[in-house]
Amino acid sequence: MQDHTELRVIRQRPSGTSRPFLGSSPPLESAAARSLYIHIPFCSHKCHYCDFYSIVDTRDRQSRFTKRLIRELRAIAPNAGGLPLRTLFIGGGTPSLLGLDHWEDLLETLRESFDLQEMRTGVGEFTVECNPDTATPELLGLLRCGYVNRVSMGAQSFHAAHLRTLERHHDPESVPRAIESARAAGIGRQSLDLIYAIPGQTLADLDRDLDSALALGTEHLSAYTLTYEPGTAMTARLSRGEFVRAEEDLEADMFEHVARRLSSAGLIRYEVSNFARPGGECRHNMAYWRQDQWLAAGPSASGHFAGHRWKNVPRLDEYLESDDAGFVAIVEHEPPDARRALGEWLMTGVRLAEGLDLDAGLARADEISPTIRADVCRVIERYASSSHLVRIGARIAPTEDGFLIVDRIARDLLRATDAG
Numbered sequence: 001m002q003d004h005t006e007l008r009v010i011r012q013r014p015s016g017t018s019r020p021f022l023g024s025s026p027p028l029e030s031a032a033a034r035s036l037y038i039h040i041p042f043c044s045h046k047c048h049y050c051d052f053y054s055i056v057d058t059r060d061r062q063s064r065f066t067k068r069l070i071r072e073l074r075a076i077a078p079n080a081g082g083l084p085l086r087t088l089f090i091g092g093g094t095p096s097l098l099g100l101d102h103w104e105d106l107l108e109t110l111r112e113s114f115d116l117q118e119m120r121t122g123v124g125e126f127t128v129e130c131n132p133d134t135a136t137p138e139l140l141g142l143l144r145c146g147y148v149n150r151v152s153m154g155a156q157s158f159h160a161a162h163l164r165t166l167e168r169h170h171d172p173e174s175v176p177r178a179i180e181s182a183r184a185a186g187i188g189r190q191s192l193d194l195i196y197a198i199p200g201q202t203l204a205d206l207d208r209d210l211d212s213a214l215a216l217g218t219e220h221l222s223a224y225t226l227t228y229e230p231g232t233a234m235t236a237r238l239s240r241g242e243f244v245r246a247e248e249d250l251e252a253d254m255f256e257h258v259a260r261r262l263s264s265a266g267l268i269r270y271e272v273s274n275f276a277r278p279g280g281e282c283r284h285n286m287a288y289w290r291q292d293q294w295l296a297a298g299p300s301a302s303g304h305f306a307g308h309r310w311k312n313v314p315r316l317d318e319y320l321e322s323d324d325a326g327f328v329a330i331v332e333h334e335p336p337d338a339r340r341a342l343g344e345w346l347m348t349g350v351r352l353a354e355g356l357d358l359d360a361g362l363a364r365a366d367e368i369s370p371t372i373r374a375d376v377c378r379v380i381e382r383y384a385s386s387s388h389l390v391r392i393g394a395r396i397a398p399t400e401d402g403f404l405i406v407d408r409i410a411r412d413l414l415r416a417t418d419a420g
């Protein structure tokens with residue numbers, strides 16, 4: 001039987017261009033998206049390592065942006081099928097930089113356009129990313145009234161000199177203050193972001209950062225190795241020889257040290273860079289990594305729905321100007337493709353401690369081509385025999401050594417889906 005899901009969610013622009021966008025007809029329950037990501041593009045300053053889409057805020061476009069975002073949210077809301085959202089994540093950029101009046105309008109729109117019952121009862125997860133400097137008690141109180149039950153705080157380091165190297169402008173003391181304010185506002189779940197392998201950082205420095213982070217008692221911690229993304233100021237400074245990047249061996253030691261320290265404090269690695277107490281995992285990110293469906297709003301936001309992937313235009317001016325019955329311009333669209341979907345599922349699933357359902361994965365591979373199945377099996381066997389992957393019941397998961405090279409394993413699995 002032909003699957004008509006695509007017809008419900010994608011329609012062609014009246015101009016006849018082939019660029020698709022989300023339609024407004026209600027989808028079937030099975031096709032409804034239960035997660036939503038919203039991108040707020042403003043930052044007070046561009047951190048030197050950052051390659052997320054953000055612009056330095058001058059407050060002059062917040063009002064226009066919020067109005068545009070509200071129109072987009074109303075347009076895409078029917079794709080949730082009237083069912084309660086399970087996860088909602090507002091990231092950026094620096095969402096906590098948005099003015100209180102704009103937050104009021106945004107939270108009201110979310111309540112009106114989506115079913116937030118699960119956020120209200122605490123079953124669902126509603127996260128807002130915050131910068132410690134701008135997470136004021138007033139904002140956190142307002143967020144709590146809008147059913148926000150989780151904050152993700154960008155700490156990065158508690159060492160002033162390392163923050164300066166990263167060109168992060170917040171003061172280390174503001175992190176505990178902001179976490180305390182979130183708790184006082186009734187936001188019960190908190191996460192911290194840390195970066196390590198910062199130029200000049202020693203293992204002892206990292207240990208002190210971990211001490212400071214653990215002292216705050218959050219249920220979740222993300223710890224990322226500093227990466228040098230193309231086009232960032234950090235990468236330009238590195239190529240000008242302004243500093244020396246951390247040695248590979250030190251990076252590997254830090255990677256292992258983070259996992260050891262956090263696990264002895266009860267925070268277990270559940271994804272290569274993410275650690276949580278039992279039950280404290282980020283459910284929204286799990287939806288990404290398990291390749292569930294999610295809607296997306298805001299410039300540069302990416303969505304995944306009914307097999308389609310797309311990305312909103314990553315430029316604020318074009319985002320503000322695009323105006324097609326509430327929908328925004330899309331710069332990338334990938335229609336459903338079983339081979340691509342399998343590759344993505346393998347790539348993200350192998351980064352999780354829970355691993356992949358091997359039989360389900362091989363059955364999917366077999367449906368596309370027996371050659372792909374054989375190639376995927378070969379990659380898995382190779383890494384299992386080198387003890388980088390391990391079979392746990394019906395699943396295949398990375399070992400601690402496997403996490404260290406998980407990018408390579410993911411790349412090889414993806415390549416295996418090219419066969420046949």
Ligand code: SF4
Nearest residue numbers: 043046047050092093
């Ligand atoms: S605050 Fe976050 S999004 Fe903004 S520039 Fe810094 S790292 Fe990037």
